Amino acid sequence: xxxxxxxxxxxxxxxxxxxxxxxxxxxxKGEIFGLLGPNGAGKSTTINILTTLTEYDxxxxxxxxxxxxxxxxxxxxxxxxxxxxxxxHPFLTAxxxxxxxxxxxxxxxxxxxxxxxxxxxxxxxxxxxxxxxxRMSGGMKRRLNIACGIAHRPGLIVMDEPTVxxxxxxxxxxxxxxxxxxxxxxxxxxxxxxxxxxxEICDRIAIMDRGAMxxxxxxxxxxxxxxxxxxxxVEGKLPAGLDRSGLCGRILLLPDxxxxxxxEREGRCVLEVxxxxxxxxxxxxLQLLEREKVTLRGINTREPNLDAVFLALTGREMG
Amino acid sequence: xxxxxxxxxxxxxxxxxxxxxxFFPSILVxxxxxxxEQWNTAEQRIPEIKIAYVAEEDDPAFxxxxxxxxxxxxxxxxxxxxxxxxxxxxxxxxxxVLCRETGGELVLYQGADSVANRTLQMLLxxxxxxxxxxxxxxxxxxxxKEASADxxxxxxxxxxRSMIDYYAVSCLVMILFMGGCIGGANAxxxxxxxxxxxxxxxxxxxxxxxxxxxxxxxxxxxxxEEAAVMACSALLFGARYGKGVLENLxxxxxxxxxxxxxxxxxxxxxxxxxxxxxxxxMPLSWTVLxxxxxxxxxxxxxxxxxxxxxxxxxxxxxxxxxGNYTRALSVGGICLVCFVALTAFGAALFCRKRxx
Numbered sequence: 001x002x003x004x005x006x007x008x009x010x011x012x013x014x015x016x017x018x019x020x021x022x023x024x025x026x027x028x029k030g031e032i033f034g035l036l037g038p039n040g041a042g043k044s045t046t047i048n049i050l051t052t053l054t055e056y057d058x059x060x061x062x063x064x065x066x067x068x069x070x071x072x073x074x075x076x077x078x079x080x081x082x083x084x085x086x087x088x089h090p091f092l093t094a095x096x097x098x099x100x101x102x103x104x105x106x107x108x109x110x111x112x113x114x115x116x117x118x119x120x121x122x123x124x125x126x127x128x129x130x131x132x133x134x135r136m137s138g139g140m141k142r143r144l145n146i147a148c149g150i151a152h153r154p155g156l157i158v159m160d161e162p163t164v165x166x167x168x169x170x171x172x173x174x175x176x177x178x179x180x181x182x183x184x185x186x187x188x189x190x191x192x193x194x195x196x197x198x199x200e201i202c203d204r205i206a207i208m209d210r211g212a213m214x215x216x217x218x219x220x221x222x223x224x225x226x227x228x229x230x231x232x233x234v235e236g237k238l239p240a241g242l243d244r245s246g247l248c249g250r251i252l253l254l255p256d257x258x259x260x261x262x263x264e265r266e267g268r269c270v271l272e273v274x275x276x277x278x279x280x281x282x283x284x285x286l287q288l289l290e291r292e293k294v295t296l297r298g299i300n301t302r303e304p305n306l307d308a309v310f311l312a313l314t315g316r317e318m319g
Numbered sequence: 320x321x322x323x324x325x326x327x328x329x330x331x332x333x334x335x336x337x338x339x340x341x342f343f344p345s346i347l348v349x350x351x352x353x354x355x356e357q358w359n360t361a362e363q364r365i366p367e368i369k370i371a372y373v374a375e376e377d378d379p380a381f382x383x384x385x386x387x388x389x390x391x392x393x394x395x396x397x398x399x400x401x402x403x404x405x406x407x408x409x410x411x412x413x414x415x416v417l418c419r420e421t422g423g424e425l426v427l428y429q430g431a432d433s434v435a436n437r438t439l440q441m442l443l444x445x446x447x448x449x450x451x452x453x454x455x456x457x458x459x460x461x462x463x464k465e466a467s468a469d470x471x472x473x474x475x476x477x478x479x480r481s482m483i484d485y486y487a488v489s490c491l492v493m494i495l496f497m498g499g500c501i502g503g504a505n506a507x508x509x510x511x512x513x514x515x516x517x518x519x520x521x522x523x524x525x526x527x528x529x530x531x532x533x534x535x536x537x538x539x540x541x542x543x544e545e546a547a548v549m550a551c552s553a554l555l556f557g558a559r560y561g562k563g564v565l566e567n568l569x570x571x572x573x574x575x576x577x578x579x580x581x582x583x584x585x586x587x588x589x590x591x592x593x594x595x596x597x598x599x600x601m602p603l604s605w606t607v608l609x610x611x612x613x614x615x616x617x618x619x620x621x622x623x624x625x626x627x628x629x630x631x632x633x634x635x636x637x638x639x640x641x642g643n644y645t646r647a648l649s650v651g652g653i654c655l656v657c658f659v660a661l662t663a664f665g666a667a668l669f670c671r672k673r674x675x
Contacts, residue, residue, distance in 0.1 A: 052521060053521055073523045074523075076523040077523045079521065081518065083518070086514060087513065087514025087517050087518050088513065088515075089513060092328060092329065096325065099321055101522070103320075103321035103322070104519060104523075104524040106523070112321075
């Protein structure tokens with residue numbers, strides 16, 4: 001089936017607070033689905049409902065065709081959770097932690113030991129298997145946190161901000177591990193504050209705000225919702241007597257160029273060239289500038305990101 | 320098995336646990352037993368009691384009674400012929416004068432020493448009751464059997480105990496209460512705090528089984544705790560528990576049952592508490608122990624006897640001092656029932672809780 005996870009008209013209230021407001025989305029099998037939004041958007045509540053930790057008021061949620069209420073235990077066996085807060089026994093070793101949590105999913109004996117070792121190797125902790133958790137660094141704990149969630153080879157892995165507070169090396173390792181999980185056929189739901197991560201690894205992204213879905217799609221689809229252009233900022237030395245408006249006019253003649261203007265920025269003269277998102281005439285632009293005897297010092301590309309998307313769609317910054 | 324091992328390993332890998340459940344109680348037994356030994360004395364000293372008595376030769380039971388009391392060191396007696404002369408020496412040479420009057424009545428002429436008077440009254444009441452019972456039996460034609468034993472069996476309690484022995488038992492009860500209630504509740508609190516509860520909640524594992532295994536995981540701790548304290552206090556400080564191996568094994572088993580029951584209580588309570596367990600369990604345990612007369616001379620009729628710790632202590636003292644198993648069996652049986660009920664209750668709570 002294509003829709004591995006299906007959320008339909010989901011509603012969850014905490015008293016007068018509407019945490020999830022008529023939310024609908026689906027996740028395809030084998031994709032990495034990003035859930036993005038500011039604090040209080042309802043991401044964690046949605047995650048908790050998906051993992052059967054929290055009940056919902058209205059709507060329906062299904063995983064692999066199983067309803068999360070009627071078939072709760074069968075759904076739980078499918079899901080691996082990597083919670084936002086590190087959830088580990090501090091006085092057990094890495095290996096003992098993985099074995100403990102994997103045993104909750106029915107693994108035992110030789111298979112338990114093998115899968116625990118595999119999970120540790122997957123996150124790069126195979127040599128730290130006998131180290132107690134309370135003696136590990138934050139990055140190692142985060143990786144172990146992941147290992148505990150995937151040891152039983154779940155079909156759906158739900159990761160709630162798995163890279164919070166980790167060093168760059170651990171973060172890279174975590175992101176590469178997630179990509180590997182996808183290659184192995186797992187479906188991943190990934191929430192994060194870090195847009196760069198979401199942009200980097202997610203196949204599709206859902207943006208939430210105040211409990212509701214703002215937009216959902218690939219990064220390109222989302223960006224297209226907010227804006228239809230990107231901007232090149234060219235800094236350079238202009239030849240004496242250059243006709244600036246004439247130059248802008250000639251740049252405008254290039255295909256997919258929407259605007260060209262000179263601006264002053266901190267005492268420097270910057271040429272801003274706004275193009276369509278699909279503009280591929282960058283070399284032509286450079287050649288034109290060369291012909292006009294502009295000495296280039298630097299070119300900066302300002303492409304719209306999800307921040308801009310959120311701002312365009314909600315009128316607020318993601319924060 | 321993973322759950323069982325995790326609970327056990329979490330316990331013994333924390334040095335604080337080992338200190339507070341093994342070393343500290345053993346030292347406490349020693350400190351309380353030696354320091355307080357001098358403080359726990361009677362309010363009044365029973366003086367040496369010398370009495371004069373007047374009796375006929377054909378009153379063998381009475382004479383034998385007096386002789387035996389003197390042999391046991393309870394009284395010093397002097398037989399006199401003249402009652403009047405002896406009466407003049409009361410509060411001087413004699414504390415009291417005891418006479419078998421005409422008609423067979425025993426009369427005690429008391430002095431001013433109230434402690435001596437109370438002591439003598441108690442002794443004589445016992446003897447008088449026995450005399451009346453014997454007379455009644457004879458009047459009804461019941462011929463008493465010839466007994467080889469004396470009327471007053473010269474048997475001491477046979478128990479010599481010190482304050483260390485008392486506090487050894489008291490401290491064990493204290494440890495079981497604190498360790499069980501606080502330790503059990505803390506185990507659940509740690510599971511919540513460390514996120515273990517969360518992972519367990521989202522897993523398909525049978526929650527009842529998980530909780531029961533967590534309770535079972537505390538069994539080795541309870542056993543090690545009490546065995547270590549008993550061994551340390553006995554070997555290092557000379558504390559005495561039961562008289563023989565059997566009594567000591569029975570005591571070990573009894574305390575084990577008590578310990579696991581209190582642990583189950585602590586774990587069930589831990590599921591209900593929303594704060595640090597120590598904040599609730601510590602004052603609760605101390606209050607129960609205090610009003611049980613463990614560490615204070617406080618004994619309030621009607622309240623002390625309601626305290627579970629009091630029953631446990633009394634049962635333990637019965638077993639250690641007198642080798643009497645009855646109370647230990649009944650208290651242990653009640654504890655077992657409570658253990659099952661508390662574990663079932665805790666498991667039901669654990670199943671219902673889906674979030675921290």
